Amino acid sequence: MDLSEFSFFNPSPNFREMSILKALTESSSVSQERLARIAGIVPSMVNKYIRDFEDSQLIQKEGENRRNMKYVLTEAGKFRLQYLTILYLKEAAKLYTESRDIFGEVLDTLKGSDHESFYLYGAGIIGGILADVLRTEGMKIIGFIDDSAAKQNGTFHDLHVFSPEKIHGKEDTAVIVASFRHANNIVKNAKDRGLDNVMVFTISKLGKV
Known part of the structure; x- marks a missing residue:
């Protein structure tokens, strides 16, 4: 370690x-x-x-x-x-x-949904945490989406980083917005690009996930 x-x-x-x-x-x-x-x-x-x-x-x-x-x-x-x-x-x-208890509500929501796979929108700290947690729970993470050209076509936490333009929405696939400060802008960008099933991961000012 x-x-x-x-x-x-x-x-x-x-x-x-x-x-x-x-x-x-x-x-x-x-x-x-x-x-x-x-x-x-x-x-x-x-x-x-x-x-x-x-x-x-x-x-x-x-x-x-x-x-x-x-x-x-x-x-x-x-x-x-x-x-x-x-x-x-x-x-x-x-x-x-x-740590499982901290993410419990998030995991229960995702497992209770009809989605079989997920993209994480935001190849940053929050996205990395989510990638590790969700994969540990056996969920299928296709890769990251990021608006930064410097990150696109690279890898982050062993997952490919896609440009938003390369992603096509599917009914069984959801996009999880994983950003601490730019969630609202990312949601708008995702919907403007025709991405459906957009979910937002947040951390409240009280530290609740």
Whole structure:
């Protein structure tokens, strides 16, 4: 997991410990710089974790010198990694459930509609969030629509970005307007171009989705 992608979630000591132990199982000779990036810490802190692991007999050194030195998890280390992974999955599942509740009304509305597939109008932050959530729920996202020529014919969140002129409305396909500030203009543009089944995703000033 690349922690640089997240601004609301800081790695805990347990997460760092799990990340380093897991990295050592994948490559016992992994560099400290690599371990630091994985755990979201500075390289000097990796030394402290390694020493603590050795003192707790979670890892052991193998190799005659620093050039061929590697760290291998002991049985106690493997058990510790397994335990930390279970705790991580438990909390991740709880976080997913809470995020599902946030989008619950939106998802229920879309699933209750007659639409089989969707375009997301707006290849930006909101559109990216919706793309991830809807695909996780098994919904078919054809791609993005965007008015920006710089974005058209490119990809965003692994989905093609179409020009509005390239889209032809179908009864079983809806267009979801995914923009924080320009929703009204986008809806007008979509309808002016003959696009039907236009839906708007909004976030209220109270933070309600």
